[in-house]
Amino acid sequence: MTSIDNTGTYQLGDRIVRRLGYGAMQLAGPGVFGPPRDRDAALAVLREAVALGVNHIDTSDFYGPHITNALIREALHPYAGELTIVTKIGARRDAAGAWLPAFSKEELRQAVHDNLRNLGLDVLEVVNLRVMFDVHGPAEGSLDEPLSALADMQQQGLIRHIGLSNVTPRQVEQARRMVPIACVQNMYNLVHRNDDALIDALARDGIPYVPFFPLGGFSPLQSDALSNVARDLGATPMQVAIAWLLRRSPNILLIPGTSSVKHVRENLAAADLVLPDEAMASLERIGTA
Structure with a gap:
């Protein structure tokens, strides 16, 4: 097994993380x-992801809910000092599994404490505010109240850094x-x-951008051009899609998710895939078709 190249790193909060991480949603x-x-x-x-060099895991207590954080704690606690766990708050699930906003100060505070308890942490390294004006994509709306709530919890020492998810450029x-974001x-x-x-x-300001659904999400990316490049390079289409993102911009941090050890290995191997200029073109x- 080949671990991730240590030179492929970027700063996330106070930490230096490898650009290929792992997203726990599919667990x-x-x-x-x-x-x-x-x-x-x-x-x-x-355990395999961490053994192969992953030191950035993305999660949320509304995955399940309360499922992925419990799995992370069972598999990895006590955590290695270099492991950075990033979580999200701002949403909740109902009894049927629907995604609903949870944006009030009380709901955000409860979510932080749920994440702390279920992950077995005293402080959360990075908490992303998942904006829910539209569950399907970014939509304009004021972030004053939820960000003020997160800033208060940051001052209390419950979280170290604040991030954003599902936002518009204006909201950023x-x-x-x-x-600070x-x-x-x-x-x-x-x-x-x-x-x-x-x-x-x-990228100009040194702020990481973390794509969710980097491989298409529940509907994997499909493209003849992608398949042709993958065939020519002896790689899988998903490995090519990851390699393209790594080359797209140095501030991109990837969190491809999977419930398969085989796919974890394949995804992380994409760090070593070199895309020729003609393949990039x-x-x-x-994306412009």
């Missing part, structure tokens, strides 16, 4: 609701006027590239 049951089909397999995935600007986490991949300008702007055309 929960179908629809990110309920327990995993195979608990032992889920624990094995987490607003948030940065209120508090450690990272921005939005949907972005080879096909869905609405945040190109935002990524470049954040072919891939670039996918």
Whole structure:
């Protein structure tokens, strides 16, 4: 097994993390609701990811809910000193698994304490505010009240750094006027590239951009051009999609998720995949078609 190249790193909050991390969402049951089909397999995935060099894990207590954090704690606690666990708050699940806003000061505070308890931590390294004006994508709306609540908890020592998720560029600007922003986490991949300008702007200021659904999410990326590049390089399409993101901008931190040890290994191996210029040109055309 080959671990991640240590030179592929970037600053996240106070930590230096490898650019290829792991997203824990898929460890929960179908629809990110309920327990995993195979608990032992889920624990094995987490342990294998860390064994291969991952030191950035993305999670949330509304995955399950309360499932992925419990799995992370069981698999990895006590945590290695270099492991950075990033969580999200701002949403909740109802009894049927629907995604609902949880934006009040009381709900945000409860979510922080739930994450602390279920992860077995005294302080959360990075907490992303998951904006829920529209569950399906970014939508304008004021972040004053929820960000003020997070800033209060930061001053109390419950969280170290504040990030944003599912936000518009205008909301990023607003948030940065209120508090230092450690990272921005939005949907972005080879096909869905609405945040190109935002990524470049954040890169100029040294702020990480963390794509969720970097491989397409519940509907994996499909493209003849992607498949052709992968075939020519002797790689999988998903490895090529990861390699493209790593080359797209140095501030991109990746958190591809999977419930399979095999796919964890394949995803992390993409760090060593070199994309020739002609392959990059072919891939670039996918996002502008």
